[in-house]
Amino acid sequence: MAPIDRRKFLKAGAAGVMLLCYGPPAAGFSLLGPKRATSGRDDISGQVFTGDAPEKPWKWSREAKHYEIFRGEQTVCGLCPNVCRLSPGDRGVCRSRVNIGGVMYTLSYGNPCAVHIDPIEKKPLLHFKPLSRAFSIAAAGCNFRCLNCQNWQISQARPEDVRHYELFPEDVVRAAEQSGSASIAYTYSEATTFFEYMIDTATIAHTKNLSNLWISNGFINPGPLADLCRVIDAANVNLKAYDDAIYKKLNGGRLQPVLDTFCTLHRQKIHFEITNLVVPGYTDDEKMVKKMCAWIVEALGLDHPLHFSRFSPQYKLKRLPPTPVATLSRFRQIAMAAGIRYVYVGNVPGHDGANTYCHNCKKLLIERNGYTFGAFNLKDGKCRFCGTPIPGVWV
């Protein structure tokens, strides 16, 4: 065999490096069955939109609450833990808050893009004014980037880019009354992003004996949450995963601020229910669910209803299967074994996990057939069989 000279050696080396860089069968062997938590982007959190703000406020703008001025013209939003620092002309992560001339404005005030009347069970709220209707509104915007968002059309859009109604707070309340709804739900997109609109509407609604429902991802700072707690009557907050890495990867959010929100709501004695969407391959880990339930029991107690919701392929997360029903049933058992008293299975018609059972005598209290009741065994908020008070608002 001819001795190899330096030129040949370099050529062979370059060829080898090319092969390795090009793609690897070599790397391929270690890539078989990649772990989801370590594959793809680790954090899909939104970014500030530089220079994307309108030149001047529009009809549906108001000066925002909860912001500070920084270095003259910069504004720092204090509404949610994203804490967007905006120079004049910038738009926040949520797309609905902008810095115009050194003043922070919300672009979502009186311009809901979705207005519907829903059964309250659809929120889902199963322990609050059952069988009543919720006048539901949303304006465009969200501080998360969930890959499986059901309402991406409005949550991932700028307020100026969607068709909208004109309903200022007093109009919303009037329309809700006319529709015979018992409550107003701030929902669909992320209600926190139209905070000022929600607060003002909720304040008027209270004067008309309408309840206010906050349907949210819970990603809000303590100050604004304290304001909100004064006007909301019930909430359903998503606990998307009990894992900060998954929050970053699938939702573009973080876990701890959401946990803090639950604690605040609990301390403030607001009725709230927790929804956990079980996403196959990400949040269908039994160990994680056990940890989550242990935290709920320890930090929030046993009485807040927990919903395990079935995932179906949505938006950008369309290459995952729906959650197996058996997985949801199993998680329900785990949560109940952990001590949580009211655990439900959502998005599965006909599942036994939609019913309410007395945590004391275990008898059937409410048999739910979708948005209707088969049996209702509560009297004055107590179990008809053993008299145990059942947490919730049962008017």
Place this chain on the structure above:
Amino acid sequence: MRTKNERAIIRIILATGVASVATQLLTIREFLALFAGNEFVIAVIFFNWLIIGGAGTLLAYRAADSFFRPSPIRLGWLSLLAAAMQPVNLLTIRLLRNVVFIPGSETGFYQTFVYTLLTTAPYSLLIGFLLPFSLFVIRRESPAYPGTTIYIMDNIGDVAGGALFSFVLLFIATPMQSIAFSGLILMVAAIPLLMPNRGVSVYLLTAAILAATTILTVPVFIEIRTLEVTGGNLVWYREARTGRIQVTHQADQYTLYLDGSPIASSYNLRQAEAAAHYPLCQRAHSERVLIISAVTGIMNEIKKHQPREIDYVELSPELAETMLRFNLIQKNDRMSVIHDDARAFLSRTKKRYDTVIMCLPEPDTYQLNRFYTQSFFSLVRKRLTENGVFSFMLMGFDNYPTEADRQKLSSVHNTAAACFPNITMIPGEDIFFLCGEKPLTTDIPTRLEQKGIKTAFIKDYFAGDVTHDRLAYLENMIDPDAPINKDIRPRLMRLMFARWFALFDTSPAFFYAAGGLILLGYLLFASRGEFILFSTGFANMATEILTIFAFQIFIGYIYYQIGLIVTVFLAGLLPGAWTGGHVRYHSRRTLMLLDGAIIMLTGFFAVAVITAETRLPAVFFLAYGFIFSFVCGFQFPVILHLFGDKNRQTSGAFTADLVGAAFGALLTSILLIPYAGLAGTAMAIIGLKTISLILIGVIHGTH
């Protein structure tokens, strides 16, 4: 008389053609299995492949002229490398997908574009490089060796590779087996150029052959483990004509995936009840029901209405078999499974149905779009009984539709309204369209109660989900000015593209601008001959796409026949190039006649298709494809003769052909057909060829 070297090199060219086309087809299938399989993605994959190939041919000339002198040994090593790169290429595409992107997620246009470009670039660049490089090697011994011969040999290899894969390997082999087989052919063809008598170390050659064989064969044994599985354990895997079928099992659930997207799952009550009962409750009784494709559990629901006969039409026998095997579709004594293209079936059948339920995916390819056109809806109406009902579904929205969604729904609504006097839409996760001669009701629960049919979802959820307010919202959002979707002017396609871009909050504008600049830059520096070849490459590819598009509409999606169309478009080039190489007169007039023939053929095709429609037999499309590509093939040697057949010109000619084909594939699929329709596309081809004709007319000083 060919020398020994020439014969060896010709074998390499043939083998490269076989291997590269098989790899190209497998690469496209792999991308479709890993990314959204809409027309935009398909066009972009073709574009990337061809444009990088074109860059490879240019590079060959530059390299051969300076730092990489042509030699048989170098060609041998490169061919061996190309063989070994085939499985690497496919594995890279497959394995990196879930490393680069979040598993389970879909990717937007630019991400897909960059991924397809980068992962295919090394292989397609090398393949593009090999063809002219082979010619340069031969020309070291025989300086006058004609470029046309190389062109012909490459085409023979391409035709053989395409036919081998489409008609044989696809049915008997997995992707890795097919890759290994075609790669081994190339490897064997390369060995004669690397024999020790040429100065190659026997040890080095042995090591290289062993390494290449290992790289080619090992993936065959680990193939199953490299497949993307997004939930549970893989329990079923088939490569079918229509795509990759996989079934996973997790907890109590089987999920069926077609090209990586879950299309059926064990528990699907909501969709099954809606798909079956919304149309079937409309009338007192449905004797005869036709289902075009199916959703999980639909048979159990249909059975509750006790029809006498259920015809289930499914294009893919493998898909129907898998659905039945995993109980995703329940067997039924009254059900007949018909493996056919539903449109072709409806054209042929004399039966009339009381209810036709279509459960096809969104119309985001031309193959699917033809089930949402005015002609198709009219055809269904003809097959319905007087009281009959036709239903189909489109993806719904929770609370608000984007403008793109609104336009899409409006277009489909207006198209259906042009064919049926009564249309009703029911909102939800899926929006159901009910169409019929007689009025239709949205009070589904009451109807079902009257018929004594028990349901779970509809009974309990319908009233809360399908409120008057939501029904009215859907009705009111329909834009009466949205375009009607027609077979030969599929305007719904551009709305589907717009929706896809809206989903990822991106715009194709940057891509169009960048592509336009690249094209402009290329054309500015192209010689006249290159421009003519560019326009011919464009016309050939655009016409191939147009022919397949028309064939699907008027004859149906018949896999073998569409495979034959692709084959004849390649096969026609051969006798064309051979004839072109042997005619005596290579004059400007010949070239003008050929361009004139392309213009006339294009015009003839448009007129024939538009006027004759379904009366055209399949053989028309095959004959047309052959004749058209014959003319295109004819041009190649004529142009080389007129403009020079030196290395530089030959390399430029190969590049022009590939770049023309790349832009032909891209522009026809994503702009011309959706925006201008069949007639407009034909006009664009005619326009381009007219410019080419004018350019030929002003050539001076030639033969």
